[in-house]
Amino acid sequence: MTVQPIVQGRGIVKRYGHVTAIDHSDFDLYPGEILAVIGDNGAGKSSIVKSICGAVHPDEGEIKIEGKPVHFNSPLDARDMGIEIVYQQLALSPALSIADNMFAGRELLKPGVMGKVFRQLDKKAMEDFARQKLSDLGLMTVQSINQAVETLSGGQRQGVAVARAAAFAKKFIIMDEPTAALGVKESRRVLELIQEVRSRGIPIVLISHNMPHVFEVADRIHIHRLGKRHAVIDPAKFSMSDAVAIMTGASEAPPIEDQQLTPKVA
Amino acid sequence: MAEPAPQRPGGQDFEQTLNQSDTNVARFENTDRTFLKSLQHFLHGNPTIVPVVILILGIVGFAVVTDGKFLSLYNMNVILQRVSIVGTLAAAQTLVILTAGIDLSIGALMVLMSMAMGHLAVSMGVPAPLAVLIGLGGGGLCGFLNGLLVTKVKLPPFITTLGTWRIFYALIFMVFGSQSIRGGDIDKVAPLLKFWGNVLVLGPVRLTYGSILLFVIFFVLWYVLTQTAWGRHVYAVGDDAEAAELSGMQSDRVLRQVYIVAGVVGGLAAWMAIGRLGSASPTSFAEANLESITAVVIGGISLFGGRGSIWGVFFGAIIVQVFDAGLSMTSLDTQAKYMALGVLIIVAVAMDQWIRKVSA
Numbered sequence: 275m276t277v278q279p280i281v282q283g284r285g286i287v288k289r290y291g292h293v294t295a296i297d298h299s300d301f302d303l304y305p306g307e308i309l310a311v312i313g314d315n316g317a318g319k320s321s322i323v324k325s326i327c328g329a330v331h332p333d334e335g336e337i338k339i340e341g342k343p344v345h346f347n348s349p350l351d352a353r354d355m356g357i358e359i360v361y362q363q364l365a366l367s368p369a370l371s372i373a374d375n376m377f378a379g380r381e382l383l384k385p386g387v388m389g390k391v392f393r394q395l396d397k398k399a400m401e402d403f404a405r406q407k408l409s410d411l412g413l414m415t416v417q418s419i420n421q422a423v424e425t426l427s428g429g430q431r432q433g434v435a436v437a438r439a440a441a442f443a444k445k446f447i448i449m450d451e452p453t454a455a456l457g458v459k460e461s462r463r464v465l466e467l468i469q470e471v472r473s474r475g476i477p478i479v480l481i482s483h484n485m486p487h488v489f490e491v492a493d494r495i496h497i498h499r500l501g502k503r504h505a506v507i508d509p510a511k512f513s514m515s516d517a518v519a520i521m522t523g524a525s526e527a528p529p530i531e532d533q534q535l536t537p538k539v540a
Numbered sequence: 541m542a543e544p545a546p547q548r549p550g551g552q553d554f555e556q557t558l559n560q561s562d563t564n565v566a567r568f569e570n571t572d573r574t575f576l577k578s579l580q581h582f583l584h585g586n587p588t589i590v591p592v593v594i595l596i597l598g599i600v601g602f603a604v605v606t607d608g609k610f611l612s613l614y615n616m617n618v619i620l621q622r623v624s625i626v627g628t629l630a631a632a633q634t635l636v637i638l639t640a641g642i643d644l645s646i647g648a649l650m651v652l653m654s655m656a657m658g659h660l661a662v663s664m665g666v667p668a669p670l671a672v673l674i675g676l677g678g679g680g681l682c683g684f685l686n687g688l689l690v691t692k693v694k695l696p697p698f699i700t701t702l703g704t705w706r707i708f709y710a711l712i713f714m715v716f717g718s719q720s721i722r723g724g725d726i727d728k729v730a731p732l733l734k735f736w737g738n739v740l741v742l743g744p745v746r747l748t749y750g751s752i753l754l755f756v757i758f759f760v761l762w763y764v765l766t767q768t769a770w771g772r773h774v775y776a777v778g779d780d781a782e783a784a785e786l787s788g789m790q791s792d793r794v795l796r797q798v799y800i801v802a803g804v805v806g807g808l809a810a811w812m813a814i815g816r817l818g819s820a821s822p823t824s825f826a827e828a829n830l831e832s833i834t835a836v837v838i839g840g841i842s843l844f845g846g847r848g849s850i851w852g853v854f855f856g857a858i859i860v861q862v863f864d865a866g867l868s869m870t871s872l873d874t875q876a877k878y879m880a881l882g883v884l885i886i887v888a889v890a891m892d893q894w895i896r897k898v899s900a
Binding site (some may be wrong): 340349350353361363366367368370371374375378379380381383393394395433438457458462 | 547555574584763767768769770772773775776779780782783786787789790846847
């Protein structure tokens with residue numbers, strides 16, 4: 275197996291005072307896969323994921339992206355490298371339009387003097403781009419790209435957030451509980467979106483508590499327990515109850531040869 | 541070999557019934573859309589209409605009450621000249637209120653800077669252009685102080701500016717004493733300070749340069765708020781600072797910049813105030829701060845941040861002057877003026893709340 279991982283974390287440690295949130299944990303994400311990260315509350319799964327996107331600064335350990343060591347000071351650094359995050363709480367500005375939200379913090383300026391000197395936004399280009407990206411993902415059910423986000427349903431908003439991430443992610447996307455606040459139908463839509471994004475070759479880190487969703491879309495499942503990567507399993511070889519048992523400590527982690535530390539060979 | 545799990549296309553077992561699920565979306569009785577509901581929708585889409593309507597009602601009302609005297613050219617010219625100071629402060633105030641803050645210190649900041657400009661130029665012999673620049677920069681510095689307290693010390697803007705208001709006000713008297721700087725002295729050494737008081741005569745209309753500058757300030761602010769990325773960020777930070785931060789904007793930096801710009805615009809108002817008044821007085825414009833907040837609120841900028849149009853504020857500032865001038869032409873005493881403005885504020889905010897509750 276010589277595939278180079280997109281993200282490789284080794285021996286990552288993060289302490290908050292006396293609490294060790296991440297305890298010499300490893301982390302691997304490979305090209306083109308959906309890696310689910312599961313773990314009990316307080317296991318440190320969001321800490322480990324935050325440490326690979328710059329929101330948390332690890333005290334020890336090494337993180338490599340495509341083989342190069344990185345030190346992110348903030349999520350903005352990660353974003354500049356093409357790492358996008360879809361947050362549970364959405365991170366959309368309700369009063370701004372869909373197009374404005376897609377380009378929040380990376381607006382396009384008009385070419386020439388109007389853009390360079392007068393810093394005028396190229397609204398048309400941004401609207402066209404946003405419309406294009408939403409239709410690519412089959413999301414153009416919204417009436418207008420200039421609609422305020424607050425007029426959209428929860429699922430539509432999540433769709434905008436996913437489309438934004440997919441549009442700008444060059445390396446990978448992190449999704450933090452993307453279906454947690456959604457109904458059955460809307461969750462289905464978002465899961466389809468996740469698979470759609472993966473089929474475009476963008477790897478995804480999916481943090482979720484929802485076992486059926488995890489088992490449905492994940493290629494590998496990273497089980498986090500007590501601040502460590504406890505096991506990485508293939509959802510086809512283990513059941514949901516196995517995963518929950520490993521995650522909660524009810525059963526031992528499977529022996530290393532039964533785990534799926536690297537991607538399955540197709 | 542076990543059968544492959546029936547997964548990908550249809551989702552999970554319990555979701556199979558989704559195909560047959562009712563496709564109707566919940567519908568609510570809205571066949572009988574009342575006039576009030578339609579009005580609410582209209583106002584939601586066109587927030588600047590409210591101040592325009594209030595302005596027209598105000599002008600018509602005062603014209604009737606004063607037998608048309610209110611509409612005299614002289615009176616209209618006075619209103620246009622007076623609006624420049626409160627209008628400029630309201631422009632600065634708009635930026636701060638759009639970020640869900642409030643600036644109680646901007647009036648004191650203005651008086652402090654107009655005294656500084658006057659003293660530097662008249663008593664200390666600093667060249668007038670330099671005195672003006674120091675005044676503008678000093679305004680920016682005062683704004684920066686507010687911004688630091690809000691973003692670094694994490695004080696609420698109300699408390700921050702309540703404190704700096706008293707501090708700036710005290711500084712006026714501690715540094716410059718309670719003496720006004722007389723207009724004659726300014727004319728002799730630094731007529732530049734009174735530049736905005738010059739009058740442009742266009743037939744019957746007498747506009748001060750200050751009124752023209754006010755229009756330019758609003759135009760620039762409109763451009764910045766609607767046509768630049770920074771403007772989008774100001775709205776986004778006021779709307780939901782956390783969401784703005786998560787989507788890659790630097791909320792604290794935007795906030796600090798907003799307070800700095802507000803301070804510089806306050807410094808500009810200080811320069812305009814010398815022209816308007818013809819002198820620099822430590823006790824002038826005591827009402828200007830609250831009037832600027834009144835103008836912003838009547839103009840339809842939400843005190844909760846992130847919503848409203850700058851042109852609404854322009855009309856809001858004119859409304860404040862119209863009520864001011866109109867009520868002083870009637871036989872009512874000055875307390876009635878305050879009462880009317882008080883009622884206006886409450887009605888404006890109540891309207892804002894009602895409009896925001898609109899169901900999409």
